[in-house]
Amino acid sequence: xxxxxxxxxxxxxxxxxxxxxxxxxxxxxxxxxxxxxxxxxxxxxxxxxxxxxxxxxxxxxxxxxxxxxxxxxxxxxxxxxxxxxxxxxxxxxxxxxxxxxxxxxxxxxxxxxxxxxxxxxxxxxxxxxxxxxxxxxxxxxxxxxxxxxxxxxxxxxxxxxxxxxxxxxxxxxxxxxxxxxxxxxxxxxxxxxxxxxxxxxxxxxxxxxxxxxxxxxxxxxxxxxxxxxxxxxxxxxxxxxxxxxxxxxxxxxxxxxxxxxxxxxxxxxxxxxxxxxxxxxxxxxxxxxxxxxxxxxxxxxxxxxxxxxxxxxxxxxxxxxxxxxxxxxxxxxxxxxxxxxxxxxxxxxxxxxxxxxxxxxxxxxxxxxxxxxxxxxxxxxxxxxxxxxxxxxxxxxxxxxxxxxxxxxxxxxxxxxxxxxxxxxxxxxxxxxxxxxxxxxxxxxxxxxxxxxxxxxxxxxxxxxxxxxxxxxxxxxxxxxxxxxxxxxxxxxxxxxxxxxxxxxxxxxxxxxxxxxxx
Numbered sequence: 411x412x413x414x415x416x417x418x419x420x421x422x423x424x425x426x427x428x429x430x431x432x433x434x435x436x437x438x439x440x441x442x443x444x445x446x447x448x449x450x451x452x453x454x455x456x457x458x459x460x461x462x463x464x465x466x467x468x469x470x471x472x473x474x475x476x477x478x479x480x481x482x483x484x485x486x487x488x489x490x491x492x493x494x495x496x497x498x499x500x501x502x503x504x505x506x507x508x509x510x511x512x513x514x515x516x517x518x519x520x521x522x523x524x525x526x527x528x529x530x531x532x533x534x535x536x537x538x539x540x541x542x543x544x545x546x547x548x549x550x551x552x553x554x555x556x557x558x559x560x561x562x563x564x565x566x567x568x569x570x571x572x573x574x575x576x577x578x579x580x581x582x583x584x585x586x587x588x589x590x591x592x593x594x595x596x597x598x599x600x601x602x603x604x605x606x607x608x609x610x611x612x613x614x615x616x617x618x619x620x621x622x623x624x625x626x627x628x629x630x631x632x633x634x635x636x637x638x639x640x641x642x643x644x645x646x647x648x649x650x651x652x653x654x655x656x657x658x659x660x661x662x663x664x665x666x667x668x669x670x671x672x673x674x675x676x677x678x679x680x681x682x683x684x685x686x687x688x689x690x691x692x693x694x695x696x697x698x699x700x701x702x703x704x705x706x707x708x709x710x711x712x713x714x715x716x717x718x719x720x721x722x723x724x725x726x727x728x729x730x731x732x733x734x735x736x737x738x739x740x741x742x743x744x745x746x747x748x749x750x751x752x753x754x755x756x757x758x759x760x761x762x763x764x765x766x767x768x769x770x771x772x773x774x775x776x777x778x779x780x781x782x783x784x785x786x787x788x789x790x791x792x793x794x795x796x797x798x799x800x801x802x803x804x805x806x807x808x809x810x811x812x813x814x815x816x817x818x819x820x821x822x823x824x825x826x827x828x829x830x831x832x833x834x835x836x837x838x839x840x841x842x843x844x845x846x847x848x849x850x851x852x853x854x855x856x857x858x859x860x861x862x863x864x865x866x867x868x869x870x871x872x873x874x875x876x877x878x879x880x881x882x883x884x885x886x887x888x889x890x891x892x893x894x895x896x897x898x899x900x901x902x903x904x905x906x907x908x909x910x911x912x913x914x915x916x917x918x919x920x921x922x923x924x925x926x927x928x929x
Contacts, residue, residue, distance in 0.1 A: 414432065414478075428471065443519070444457075449566070455496070458471040501519075517608070546576070548594075556609050626646065631873060632780065634857070635780075642665050644877060693881060697847070715893045722899070731758040733809045735779060735812035737781060739887065745890040745891065746790065761785065763777075763779045764812065777866065778815060783864040809834065809837075813839040834849045835851070836889065851889060853886050857877050860911070
């Protein structure tokens with residue numbers, strides 16, 4: 411440990427830390443534009459300068475290592491004047507188009523000007539004209555007039571993706587960011603560049619001119635589109651009074667998680683989000699006289715529980731088939747095991763997931779569901795679904811559908827569902843499966859419920875509800891809990907679980923891998 415003094419505050423910090431990181435640990439913010447914790451420091455923006463007692467000039471906080479007895483001033487008159495001068499230099503050629511810029515409301519340059527600027531311009535010359543709407547690659551548009559040459563984008567492609575498509579070309583006032591000839595930024599992590607850019611020079615074509623950041627609600631969530639289960643933010647817009655919006659979810663952003671995805675998110679997870687609002691199943695539907703009509707939850711869950719109770723008492727549980735997926739939360743998988751393995755023995759349990767895709771060896775995995783590891787750790791041992799192996803004697807088929815990437819993986823079910831069996835479909839999306847079902851129960855997507863998942867590396871990630879439930883939709887965990895309670899085989903167990911956290915406590919008591927993740 412090293413003893414230092416920052417702005418009159420004496421403290422002990424870890425040896426080897428930079429002044430910037432030491433100040434951050436003490437709750438003192440030092441402004442910076444080019445620095446990012448994932449990259450080696452460059453010191454090109456000069457916003458992080460600080461005064462160190464006994465040294466003749468100001469030093470860079472992003473690259474200067476703390477030393478024993480160091481006395482640092484982050485807000486002295488010399489420091490404030492230096493930051494004001496840096497801002498004046500950066501803004502000399504910067505366009506005053508904040509009302510149009512997608513970064514408005516999230517721009518560090520705006521924030522720092524409010525803190526350290528507020529000066530009258532001394533420049534009488536015309537601003538340098540630079541190229542606008544430069545396509546850098548997939549979904550990336552560069553406005554060179556806004557660029558401050560922080561090189562975050564260049565360093566990301568050099569140090570993280572190691573693809574190196576971008577560089578700084580020309581010299582002096584003519585320096586500019588561009589891609590090397592014939593090498594536009596088309597890698598699977600290109601969307602991170604718009605997030606990294608501190609001033610809105612690189613914009614995301616998907617979000618460009620869609621809405622303003624201050625209209626968005628931002629909630630932490632997880633990405634369920636592969637088995638990495640990255641931490642993300644979902645930015646959504648509730649709309650205005652009397653104005654209906656074309657979209658609901660506007661943006662998915664990476665959320666820092668050093669154990670799983672660090673600061674990054676793949677483009678597949680970033681841009682595949684339309685399933686959150688399109689073609690959603692929102693009503694309980696029951697088949698009457700060959701047609702699906704709306705009904706209510708209590709009566710249909712009661713009928714389902716009575717049907718299962720009848721099968722159980724007649725010892726015909728082998729006539730029940732349950733087809734589930736590994737996008738369910740760990741708590742829901744635990745309830746499936748409790749209900750369909752322990753309480754209703756001999757139920758035919760099948761796992762049916764979307765087909766595997768292509769992984770990239772970094773974050774994106776080949777599995778297109780988030781909790782396949784959870785199925786294994788909970789102790790479920792389902793058979794991989796095969797229509798040829800499905801029993802001819804099934805009288806009741808319960809399907810937990812997972813459809814954000816389409817329903818092609820359910821095509822094999824077509825011939826099976828034509829048999830004389832009662833079909834219960836739990837789905838978050840409208841699908842052709844509904845025409846085969848006798849009862850449709852609308853369910854939630856992972857981002858709309860509370861729970862936990864275990865990623866491909868065995869990391870347990872717990873998450874809260876990020877989006878409101880659409881229509882009458884309920885979580886599979888709530889449905890299973892109600893059915894289990896009404897079934898009455900282990901009534902005391904279901905009485906004890908009021909919320910997903912209660913189920914996780916049960917899991918933690920039974921499995922050591924979950925114990926370390928308890929709050």
